[in-house]
Amino acid sequence: MKVYKKEGNVLQILCFPDEEVEKGDYLLIEEPKAGKALIAQVIDVQFANVPGILEELLRSSPDGGNIEGADFDPLEIAPHITYIQDSRLLICKVRASVNNGQLSPSKSWFPSRSRSVVKKLPVSRLLEAIQARGELPIVLGETKEGSQLVIDASSLDGRLNIVTGKKETGKSHLSKLLVLSLVQYGASVVVFDLNGEYAGLGYSSDGARNAYYHRIHVLTPGRNFKLMLGQLKLRVILSILVHALHLPGTSAREFRHIWKTLKEKNELTLYALGEAIRNWRCNIHVRDALFSRYYALVNSGIFTDNPSEASSLEEFLFKTREKGGAVVVNLRDTSSIDRQIMVEYVLGKLVELLSNWRLRAVFLFAEEAHLYLRETYWDDIVTRMRHFGIFTTFITNQPDSIRSSIYRQADNIFLFNFTNENDLEAVSKATRVDAETVKSIVRDLPPRHCLVLGRAVKDFPMVVKVRSLDVKAMGRTRLFFEKRADLLEKVTVPLEELSKASG
Numbered sequence: 001m002k003v004y005k006k007e008g009n010v011l012q013i014l015c016f017p018d019e020e021v022e023k024g025d026y027l028l029i030e031e032p033k034a035g036k037a038l039i040a041q042v043i044d045v046q047f048a049n050v051p052g053i054l055e056e057l058l059r060s061s062p063d064g065g066n067i068e069g070a071d072f073d074p075l076e077i078a079p080h081i082t083y084i085q086d087s088r089l090l091i092c093k094v095r096a097s098v099n100n101g102q103l104s105p106s107k108s109w110f111p112s113r114s115r116s117v118v119k120k121l122p123v124s125r126l127l128e129a130i131q132a133r134g135e136l137p138i139v140l141g142e143t144k145e146g147s148q149l150v151i152d153a154s155s156l157d158g159r160l161n162i163v164t165g166k167k168e169t170g171k172s173h174l175s176k177l178l179v180l181s182l183v184q185y186g187a188s189v190v191v192f193d194l195n196g197e198y199a200g201l202g203y204s205s206d207g208a209r210n211a212y213y214h215r216i217h218v219l220t221p222g223r224n225f226k227l228m229l230g231q232l233k234l235r236v237i238l239s240i241l242v243h244a245l246h247l248p249g250t251s252a253r254e255f256r257h258i259w260k261t262l263k264e265k266n267e268l269t270l271y272a273l274g275e276a277i278r279n280w281r282c283n284i285h286v287r288d289a290l291f292s293r294y295y296a297l298v299n300s301g302i303f304t305d306n307p308s309e310a311s312s313l314e315e316f317l318f319k320t321r322e323k324g325g326a327v328v329v330n331l332r333d334t335s336s337i338d339r340q341i342m343v344e345y346v347l348g349k350l351v352e353l354l355s356n357w358r359l360r361a362v363f364l365f366a367e368e369a370h371l372y373l374r375e376t377y378w379d380d381i382v383t384r385m386r387h388f389g390i391f392t393t394f395i396t397n398q399p400d401s402i403r404s405s406i407y408r409q410a411d412n413i414f415l416f417n418f419t420n421e422n423d424l425e426a427v428s429k430a431t432r433v434d435a436e437t438v439k440s441i442v443r444d445l446p447p448r449h450c451l452v453l454g455r456a457v458k459d460f461p462m463v464v465k466v467r468s469l470d471v472k473a474m475g476r477t478r479l480f481f482e483k484r485a486d487l488l489e490k491v492t493v494p495l496e497e498l499s500k501a502s503g
């Protein structure tokens with residue numbers, strides 16, 4: 001390989017036919033005597049555009065072969081021409097430079113065309129050099145070379161992460177892997193599980209309990225999770241009423257009075273609340289507004305007056321404190337309003353427990369958060385809540401459901417395949433990466449492969465084939481034709497037959 005051009009941090013490298021290089025590979029451009037080097041990543045491979053190549057290709061077209069006679073090549077240049085025809089141009093992005101053994105993000109060093117040596121840099125070697133593996137290793141999977149890609153759990157700590165990609169590419173699978181790894185290291189995790197997929201984390205694929213069984217707590221609102229009104233703080237019930245149930249301000253003020261009166265009498269029950277609204281002296285519209293929200297609360301099935309049915313979120317969260325654990329909030333089969341009620345409650349509770357230090361920090365995994373997270377929470381989550389100790393991972397197959405301001409603040413992004421231009425555009429807004437890298441690499445990712453960007457890989461984008469997990473599959477898409485060919489299954493193509501048929 002030879003250095004051809006450098007424009008800003010884009011490096012063009014000539015690659016000869018006997019050298020195997022693919023998109024995503026890393027190269028070391030070294031000037032041994034100067035003790036300097038650049039680390040660059042191949043983001044595109046093209047044919048080398050040498051003058052005269054088009055003519056040469058036309059001349060050697062199959063029809064040319066039918067002409068009788070012998071080829072006359074006294075200077076024996078034919079092999080050289082084929083060599084040139086198959087040469088490629090590698091478009092690379094400089095990721096870092098090395099100066100006397102020191103890695104630095106500076107990209108300004110200019111390598112010599114004549115003296116520099118270009119070599120392939122194995123990802124395993126690069127991972128070692130950047131010390132991605134720390135004391136809390138998480139094996140994400142394999143790199144293309146077959147070495148393990150290991151990140152450190154602490155690179156997720158205190159961070160905002162995004163997992164995105166098109167449908168059925170393996171996003172939830174990766175999130176489960178991250179959840180279990182965090183739990184293994186003793187972290188408290190809360191999952192907003194939209195499709196009831198995480199309930200199987202405590203079981204292995206054959207249905208037997210696995211090592212995590214006692215650390216995974218699945219809460220299904222209305223079924224094994226109900227609350228008494230007395231467990232709620234006024235602030236939390238008000239945010240449920242105002243944000244999830246859209247109670248207008250004047251009615252909210254009346255509700256505050258009703259709540260305080262009931263609390264003083266120690267009568268915070270659904271029944272007493274209904275009676276109080278009925279008998280409260282107020283404007284009829286206010287009463288109607290309060291009643292409609294009251295019935296929404298009653299119908300959600302999340303609230304109960306029966307102490308033996310009630311459960312406590314604190315208890316589950318406290319269970320995760322010692323050895324780590326995950327509280328999975330199963331939002332499958334819940335209506336959009338009930339979902340929002342539950343999410344308001346859980347987030348309110350988390351902030352309460354974290355702000356008085358009864359919990360240290362929580363990793364929050366939110367699947368398709370735009371379906372239940374209210375507008376004002378988005379910015380809250382990346383700013384205020386992060387300071388309280390809620391570290392969020394958003395998982396979505398609609399990248400434009402996450403605002404660009406959130407992408408810009410994301411510390412780690414796990415990208416699966418996208419082909420749609422709009423989706424690619426939305427994703428490439430993340431400032432931690434340049435748009436070209438994202439667009440070029442992500443478009444070609446096979447299912448279950450993901451491009452890891454950000455702190456976890458010290459800003460060296462890397463592709464990984466996510467490892468499999470021995471957990472019970474839940475929440476699979478229901479199908480009518482059970483034996484539908486799985487999209488991810490390999491399709492064998494008889495190339496010989498195809499070639500014969502194409503004649």
Ligand SMILES: Nc1ncnc2c1ncn2[C@@H]1O[C@H](COP(=O)(O)OP(=O)(O)OP(=O)(O)O)[C@@H](O)[C@H]1O
Binds near residue numbers: 169173
């Ligand atoms: N690395 C992997 N190893 C083994 N199986 C995997 C892997 N990744 C995904 N799968 C399987 O592929 C299927 C689809 O994966 P998953 O549900 O994670 O996709 P998704 O991107 O979350 O899809 P959706 O957009 O529908 O939520 C699942 O059955 C999952 O178990």
Ligand SMILES: [Mg+2]
Binds near residue numbers: 171172173
């Ligand atoms: Mg999913």
